[in-house]
Amino acid sequence: MLSIDLTGKRALVAGVADDAGFGFAIAKAMAEAGATVCVGTWPPALNIFLNLLERGKIDEARRMPDGSLLTFERVYPLDAAYDALADVPEEIRTNKRYKEVGDFTVEGLRQRLLADFGDPCLDIVVHSLANGPEVKRPLLETSRGGYLTAVSVSAYSLVSIVSRLAPLMHPGGAVLSLTYMAGERVVPGYGGGMSSAKAALESDTRTLAYEAGRKYAIRVNTISAGPLASRAASAIGNIERMVDYYAANSPIPEPLSAREVGTVGAFLGSRLASGITGTTIYVDKGYHSMGMAVSGVEGL
């Protein structure tokens, strides 16, 4: 039987702080396929996440098919807005959520992985994080600072992560990120430069696939997911309406589950996908292929 087999592989999933988002679902699917999984968690969310884990609050979501609980080999602090400690402003470094956790930068993550597991130590790297402080503002009303933060945290972070972690990856490894169709088509309400960040992420996926493919023999892809009411998406404000709109207007007229993205993530991380790189894969119930809304149209 052909099955996704990640036995003996180690994945790092950056952008997990609860059980509701795509990062968690990808981590779980990869673990179900046999991988060991480390996660990177944003320092302001780290204690809350560790509490959820310790107090059994997300045990139901962690339950594996064999009855055991999904466990993370490591939970690393990671603020992907910073490449190295020298770049971090004083007020962040001394902030109470940051000062106790050690080096939370991308370079800090690289060094911790090296110290914990040696080199090479990774097979799969998942980038499942984004932040646009002005996401509720139309692009016309977005400040330079808000725009640049969105692009820095949500797109350059992938470049930073690949440039620092690809050298730790085994040849044949895979990098994966999450994008959204607003990078190529207009989605009102997805503002603050987040659409620009996703456009950059998709373009960088192609260039990084070429450069890291040639240099490290790894693959780089991005999943363009449909809407999901994750914690990050709830910040947009109208996520439930988007979920309903997609469900009403997609070729498969039902809401997308995080699990459906998780299993595609596990596939893309596996050798079954060894021929796929530099690609945006849509996991959105087919919504991206529609040219016209169905809802409200008589007879359809």
Ligand SMILES: NC(=O)c1ccc[n+]([C@@H]2O[C@H](COP(=O)([O-])OP(=O)(O)OC[C@H]3O[C@@H](n4cnc5c(N)ncnc54)[C@H](O)[C@@H]3O)[C@@H](O)[C@H]2O)c1
């Ligand atoms: N939810 C959707 O509708 C949707 C649709 C398409 C794509 N996506 C993308 O999926 C990815 C994961 O988002 P999600 O919706 O699953 O929500 P999520 O809340 O589960 O994940 C976002 C994570 O990013 C983390 N984060 C924010 N700023 C960070 C920083 N500076 N450094 C490190 N981590 C940081 C948050 O703590 C959070 O854990 C994002 O790239 C998002 O744009 C989401």
